[in-house]
Amino acid sequence: MGLLRYSADRRTLAIVGSWFVVEAALWSIDGHPWLTAGLFSAACVGAFLAAVATHNTIHCPVFHSRTLEALWKCVLTLAYGHPIGSFVPGHNLSHHRHLETRADVMRTSKARARWNLINIVTFFPSISGAMLRSEIGYVRFAWRRRARWRRQLVLESCVLVVAALALAAVDYKRLLWCVVIPHVYAAWGVVTMNLLQHDGADTDSPHNHSRSFIGKTVNWLTFNNGFHAVHHLRPGLHWSLLPAAHERLVVPHTDPRLIEPSLPAYLFRTYVFPGRRVRFDGRPVVLVEAGADAPWYGKYAPATAQTEGSSS
Template identity: 45%
Template sequence: MLKRKADLRALLFVLFSIGVQAAGFVLLPESWAAKILLCVAACQTSFVCAVISHNTLHCPMFKNRGLNRVVQFLLTLGQGDPVSSFVPGHNLGHHTHLQGPKDTMRTSKMRFRWNLLNQLLFMFVIGGDLLKHTYRYVWSMRTRKRSWFRQFLAESVLLYGVYVALLAVYGVEPFLLYGFIPHLFSSWGIIGINFVQHDGCDHEHPVNHSRNFTGRLVNWWTFNNGYHGIHHMHPGLHWSLLPEAHARELSPTIHPALEQGSLLAYCWKAYIWPGRRMTYDGKPLVLPPPIQDESWVPTMAEMVDVSLGAEG
């Protein structure tokens, strides 16, 4: 039933992540050391669920549409956001209009002098624009593709229904520690990684448009999300095939600075020391004048070659 056996690990991780988050509510530890440990674990696993959601929306796990819907429900609980909400901002805006006025997540919106703030606050600066674009698209889909609209609504009702139930049964503190904070971290991470992967790159260049991280550990943990350039070139390519495709198509021609071996080493250099905002080829980044987001809803023709997830 799975399209690729590699997705068994992804599916098991989703269940594990939900289990980690549920453990906080079941165990209800009294010591703050245990509370913080469970909260941190839930944050990390929730973020990985968001990565799996990203992969799944581009390339659904199962051949059966009904099973893919179920996966999206599980991922919604794991990451704390309706999975279908990825589609307008990421699959359609970011992938088809990279760094342009239709990309609400373009990195040029960040203009703090201290580069660390650009990374830390990325989600909070672009979040309002992203939400407006998302719900404009969602509203348009109620008449254009009702099956997708119903899936989005079902994911939303499930998530917020569970939130209300957790608040009612367990109270505010457990809800914040094992629900809201991990899910906020998940959104912060999956949106913020956009800044790491694209800031200072040349979005008009055929290969130098994305920063890649080729370390084994980070790619094992994030299901090959480090191979971002080849993902942009082939959005529907299954995550397990990205390293091979990167080595074959991208590695021979990409600028060496866009093939980073260590995510942590890059972050230290980019945000701590020397912490300067640079282009990929080592020049100080000169930001273009600020531009307004273009208010748009993609036509059905623009969505033909873009995966919309289980209902795509």
């Protein structure tokens, strides 16, 4: 038996590992503006891909060994810029279980701008406060109830704080633009994907609740993150198995207008020109009142193994 539960995660390790190489190069380079710009862009993209890997890991563990898995989560914490244990409440327990309801902290009805381009830019900052309050509330609730999760969260937090303090002691300005800004971009990107995947879908439908993007290049880079509908149907399924499951569980039942062949084309059409906020069937999105967030974690903790992988 190998170290990895799925051999496809060699790609995950390689892509996340490359982020550290890019960061080392970006930190050390001076006097080459074009090279610096290229490395900075790569650092932002790499941090976003690490965020996607974080999402995958909390649903399906990478390693057989609990010790290696715990260390891997610390690596992801450094690449993503946030303790990944805190990813669990807002995503697994709120979003997956209560999609687009008031118990879904990142529901798309919180995006209220008439000009759709504004929504994709401001969605993340507009819900950041609610996400933080949700995380803090869940930590308080689960602190005494979930000992292993608590220990892992403390470990990840300590690793992140020690690394940040060490880098700040060397050069705090370089820390901000080399590391912190890519981390902010990663958080913006992974949260904003929620708009692309659910805005204008029929979240009351058992089949038309999510939008999928099936472009090969995007899915190779993002570990099949485009196959989102089947991910909601089978949240514990490893990412390498999603394309086959998509053909079996999504294609026969889902409206084909929710299966997008090209992510760039969708982005341009939806947020640039004509840039209208419409449902998948072409009708305008009718926004319900976003309202206050509803409590969710007290009733449903601890999480099930299917939606949380090994993070319990």
